[in-house]
Amino acid sequence: MPSPTIIVLMTLAFINLGFPLWRIWVFKHENAETSSYKDNIRGYSFMGQDYPFYHPYLSLNPASLTLQETVHYGYNASDADAKEEWDQILFSPEGTGRIHLGPNHRTFVLTFYHQLHCIVELKEALVNRNDTYANPEHVKHCLQYLRHTLLCQGNDMLEEGDFSEHHFEADRLGSEIECYDWEGVYREVGARYLLFTEWKIRVSSL
Numbered sequence: 001m002p003s004p005t006i007i008v009l010m011t012l013a014f015i016n017l018g019f020p021l022w023r024i025w026v027f028k029h030e031n032a033e034t035s036s037y038k039d040n041i042r043g044y045s046f047m048g049q050d051y052p053f054y055h056p057y058l059s060l061n062p063a064s065l066t067l068q069e070t071v072h073y074g075y076n077a078s079d080a081d082a083k084e085e086w087d088q089i090l091f092s093p094e095g096t097g098r099i100h101l102g103p104n105h106r107t108f109v110l111t112f113y114h115q116l117h118c119i120v121e122l123k124e125a126l127v128n129r130n131d132t133y134a135n136p137e138h139v140k141h142c143l144q145y146l147r148h149t150l151l152c153q154g155n156d157m158l159e160e161g162d163f164s165e166h167h168f169e170a171d172r173l174g175s176e177i178e179c180y181d182w183e184g185v186y187r188e189v190g191a192r193y194l195l196f197t198e199w200k201i202r203v204s205s206l
Helices: 004-041 080-091 111-127 136-153 182-204
Strands: 062-068 098-101 106-109 173-180
Touching: 080 111, 098 182, 106 111, 111 136, 173 182
Parallel strands: none
Antiparallel strands: 062 173, 098 106
């Protein structure tokens, strides 16, 4: 059996060999991502109105969703669990919905995040009429914003039956619809936000 000294030396040798190889892999991986990102935003200055119409590096994969009633996401002011569930929509992961593009890392917001924000604010206005943030002007903005963006999307998927005759307590399951993978959007935007915060730390330390 090798002596403790030999084991320590062998371990250090593996670390000395493995760490540079790992750094090479990370460097190549980051360069590949950076190259793809640069291709997607090439030609845009990100000044004024000169920016891409859609998120330049976000792949939207299809997913399915079953429309259903739920005991979650309630709007009772005293329901701490429901409040946490609503908060998770907007604040987890950190920076959700906001992206930073271009040489100056200009801030943009994804439309779907703005929509979710407005739904949360309408909920806040329902449970607390004294909420200074979910004030009448903000609520009016959110109603108009949701109207505009829903009209813009013009979703043509078919649902069974007539929702106006639906008994929501007795029949809690609705149709299955096709969506984009929103969890993938959360993951990607969250990861990009972490890269942005790392960039801010590097810049502030210069």
